[in-house]
Amino acid sequence: MVYIHQAYCISPQKTFQDVDLELLHEPVDKKLYAIEPSYEGIPPGVLRRMGRAVRMGAGAGMPILKNSPVDGIIIGTGKGGMEDCIKFLNQIVQYEEGLLAPGNFVQSTSNAVAAQLGMMSRNKSYNSTHVHRGHAFENAVTDAIMQLRALPGKQFLLGGVDEISDFDYNIETLDGSYKKEVIAASDFYTSDTPGSLAGEGAAMFLVNDQQPGALAGISAVGMLHSEDPAAVTAAFQQFISTHIRGNQKIDLFLSGESGDNRTLKFYAACESILPADIPVARFKHMSGVYATASSFALWMACHILQHGRLPVHTLKTVVEVSSLKTILLYNNYKGLQHSFMLIQK
Amino acid sequence: MNMETAELKKQLKQQIVQFLNLTSVNPDDIKDDEPLFGEGLGLDSIDSIELIVLLSREYGIEIKDPKEGRKILVDINTMAAYVEQHRTK
Numbered sequence: 288m289v290y291i292h293q294a295y296c297i298s299p300q301k302t303f304q305d306v307d308l309e310l311l312h313e314p315v316d317k318k319l320y321a322i323e324p325s326y327e328g329i330p331p332g333v334l335r336r337m338g339r340a341v342r343m344g345a346g347a348g349m350p351i352l353k354n355s356p357v358d359g360i361i362i363g364t365g366k367g368g369m370e371d372c373i374k375f376l377n378q379i380v381q382y383e384e385g386l387l388a389p390g391n392f393v394q395s396t397s398n399a400v401a402a403q404l405g406m407m408s409r410n411k412s413y414n415s416t417h418v419h420r421g422h423a424f425e426n427a428v429t430d431a432i433m434q435l436r437a438l439p440g441k442q443f444l445l446g447g448v449d450e451i452s453d454f455d456y457n458i459e460t461l462d463g464s465y466k467k468e469v470i471a472a473s474d475f476y477t478s479d480t481p482g483s484l485a486g487e488g489a490a491m492f493l494v495n496d497q498q499p500g501a502l503a504g505i506s507a508v509g510m511l512h513s514e515d516p517a518a519v520t521a522a523f524q525q526f527i528s529t530h531i532r533g534n535q536k537i538d539l540f541l542s543g544e545s546g547d548n549r550t551l552k553f554y555a556a557c558e559s560i561l562p563a564d565i566p567v568a569r570f571k572h573m574s575g576v577y578a579t580a581s582s583f584a585l586w587m588a589c590h591i592l593q594h595g596r597l598p599v600h601t602l603k604t605v606v607e608v609s610s611l612k613t614i615l616l617y618n619n620y621k622g623l624q625h626s627f628m629l630i631q632k
Numbered sequence: 633m634n635m636e637t638a639e640l641k642k643q644l645k646q647q648i649v650q651f652l653n654l655t656s657v658n659p660d661d662i663k664d665d666e667p668l669f670g671e672g673l674g675l676d677s678i679d680s681i682e683l684i685v686l687l688s689r690e691y692g693i694e695i696k697d698p699k700e701g702r703k704i705l706v707d708i709n710t711m712a713a714y715v716e717q718h719r720t721k
Binding site: 382 | 651652653654655656674676678681682684685688689694
């Protein structure tokens, strides 16, 4: 079990300072942009050079690193600093492979977030970035689990971060990832149309193998590549039977349902094998869709377990939710990359 | 200071703020003799490369010797003087 002792999240909702999950922030131009804080503690000279992904990652990670020395930094990002990457590539074309400004390149690499966190905290230990698209964060979690098995007593900064970039949004709109019509957050799951809303954010966690004082623990993580709902259901069933033991009860199913009617079949298939009395909550109307949205879900699971309640707008069906101790998360990225996570108090 | 030099200095200040994303700096507040690095604007080594790229793109000036760059990128006065003498566009 990996225990989470601190959790910070910059997201399209009020998750960073004065957390308020009841107030739902609406998408703008079919995108759920993160509410960025003032980034106190990050020198202005450093901040001005950061792209959005690096800024959000550093902003969510530094409050942890400021007070807690870590033995490594492990980050998952599907696309890194895509906006700066495109700016840099455009420079190459515009200036015919001549003299190029280095700033965009430095910010564009996927490992810029972990590197920046390492430099700002003067941490020279293990520094790793996982870039497996929709499984990037899950691979970072797996890395943390393996590190803690190999190095008991150590602690790590674990995080997931991705940004909305205009160029990437346009490309993914062409491949049908996003909705053609404008929808309100309240219609997110009822539109019955293809595509979803783009999202972004950074969630950072202090993890170790010590239970006392922990907000929550990750007891298992599983991943699967498949386009077949039957294969996903079988893997989900296997995950449950392997990790939910004896009379252990799932108190909440946290679903990554994205409002895309093409991927609904996966969520329906997973829900169908769970007992009907397990409440189902959803989070993508809050985070939007991005490769590491499961890191937002993990932050939300920690928040739910810590406070023992969840916002009504997250519940798929209005039910009385009591005794929240075990949350089962299922997430799906683009109908291909599936992940399961068991989070417990 | 003639009108052309004054206009060039004003333009350089605007370009530096824009190029280096100095969002909290008003170009008009940069003094002509204010050091660009260390004290003053507080720029660093990555900024010096960005400024060399700026001079190349905007004025067609190629600076290949880092020692030469250090003499040019002292303040707005030294930058403007060098641009006036060496610009190719």
